[in-house]
Amino acid sequence: MYPTTAKTEVIRQAFPALERVHNGYPVAYFDGPGGTQVPTMVTDAMVDYLLHHNANTHWAYPSSAETDAILDDARAAFADFLNCRSAEVVFGQNMTTLTFHLARSLGRQWRQGDEIIVTDLDHHANIDPWRDLAREHNFVIRSVRFDIETGQLDLEHLDSLINTHTRLIAIGGASNALGTINDLQTVIRLAHQANALTFVDAVHYAPHVLCDMKAFECDFLTCSPYKFYGPHAGVLYGRQTLLQNLNVPRLEPAGSTAPERLETGTLSHEAITGSAEAVNFLASLTPIEPRRAALKATYQELHERGQHLVTRLWEGLHSIPGIICYGPPPLDARTPTVGFTIQGLTSEEACEQLSNYGLFLSHGDFYASTVVSRLGVEGLIRAGVACYTTGEEIDRLLTAVRKISQ
Numbered sequence: 001m002y003p004t005t006a007k008t009e010v011i012r013q014a015f016p017a018l019e020r021v022h023n024g025y026p027v028a029y030f031d032g033p034g035g036t037q038v039p040t041m042v043t044d045a046m047v048d049y050l051l052h053h054n055a056n057t058h059w060a061y062p063s064s065a066e067t068d069a070i071l072d073d074a075r076a077a078f079a080d081f082l083n084c085r086s087a088e089v090v091f092g093q094n095m096t097t098l099t100f101h102l103a104r105s106l107g108r109q110w111r112q113g114d115e116i117i118v119t120d121l122d123h124h125a126n127i128d129p130w131r132d133l134a135r136e137h138n139f140v141i142r143s144v145r146f147d148i149e150t151g152q153l154d155l156e157h158l159d160s161l162i163n164t165h166t167r168l169i170a171i172g173g174a175s176n177a178l179g180t181i182n183d184l185q186t187v188i189r190l191a192h193q194a195n196a197l198t199f200v201d202a203v204h205y206a207p208h209v210l211c212d213m214k215a216f217e218c219d220f221l222t223c224s225p226y227k228f229y230g231p232h233a234g235v236l237y238g239r240q241t242l243l244q245n246l247n248v249p250r251l252e253p254a255g256s257t258a259p260e261r262l263e264t265g266t267l268s269h270e271a272i273t274g275s276a277e278a279v280n281f282l283a284s285l286t287p288i289e290p291r292r293a294a295l296k297a298t299y300q301e302l303h304e305r306g307q308h309l310v311t312r313l314w315e316g317l318h319s320i321p322g323i324i325c326y327g328p329p330p331l332d333a334r335t336p337t338v339g340f341t342i343q344g345l346t347s348e349e350a351c352e353q354l355s356n357y358g359l360f361l362s363h364g365d366f367y368a369s370t371v372v373s374r375l376g377v378e379g380l381i382r383a384g385v386a387c388y389t390t391g392e393e394i395d396r397l398l399t400a401v402r403k404i405s406q
Contacts, residue, residue: 025358173205230278
């Protein structure tokens with residue numbers, strides 16, 4: 001049995017994309033780890049902004065003042081989402097751009113020979129900005145290995161890499177390829193003991209685990225609203241004192257206080273509007289006050305339902321000859337995202353065949369190319385559970401995998 005079926009159907013009504021039919025089959029979107037579908041309340045908010053409030057900021061006429069208020073409301077929404085201050089929320093084009101921008105700023109205050117720790121488990125948006133910075137300034141990059149059997153980071157190896165020259169540890173909250181949820185508390189504690197900063201890539205983590213900056217005590221964290229039912233945008237959290245004192249590349253006339261001092265150029269106000277509405281959408285699934293309490297309740301319910309669905313998927317895939325699943329099993333700390341291979345088919349061939357049954361999955365390395373290389377495969381087939389995923393869709397996927405793997 002699958003829990004909260006009735007509520008799932010109510011949720012699904014908010015997503016027009018789910019009405020799509022392909023090759024005679026209703027489409028089941030398992031590609032959420034690469035970008036979820038968007039509910040109407042998000043698109044309605046974006047359209048309303050563009051049609052009725054569109055303006056640049058900080059000018060003395062009504063629609064400009066309305067834009068200022070909308071951006072303030074968006075910061076407040078993400079302050080609730082991340083459990084931080086509004087002044088610690090920075091908006092940008094995407095996580096990768098924000099990370100390059102932050103890396104460049106941090107590099108201005110470090111010295112040749114300083115060290116940055118990354119991991120082999122991460123998306124390269126949390127590897128290559130730091131490698132690029134190291135090449136520019138002669139910093140040293142060290143990388144934490146992971147166990148290819150369990151998909152878990154080797155924390156003893158991490159501990160051995162930390163020394164008096166370590167300036168930052170960049171770690172993913174969760175692996176977008178394997179679903180592994182990392183032990184952030186331990187990593188942050190080790191970093192702080194060495195007086196090093198921490199940067200958390202929560203792009204795959206934030207859709208499944210509600211972030212809590214007060215509990216994490218990390219220094220920086222990024223997430224991407226399009227992974228949790230919003231539009232394409234990026235959000236950066238930074239401790240206010242750090243944001244205010246960073247030597248950021250900026251235009252002289254631009255705002256000099258955090259968080260605006262990190263926001264270069266004119267932002268996509270409509271995307272920020274939609275991103276905040278994605279937070280409100282998640283909160284609306286449990287209509288209680290305040291918003292942070294609603295988010296906690298929603299995340300708890302979605303976690304429990306996702307646990308049931310990913311267990312069904314994992315066990316079903318394991319029962320099919322020629323299928324190999326990667327990463328931790330369902331009872332370990334993981335997101336409801338499964339990477340697997342089908343013997344005799346490339347990941348692209350498999351996903352193309354699955355799409356004939358109305359099943360949309362992503363394939364390849366998902367920019368986690370080090371992970372795929374370490375696993376020794378050409379690519380992974382990735383199936384992700386979202387808030388609109390049903391048990392019937394899981395069963396359809398398993399039936400189709402059996403057909404194409406014969």
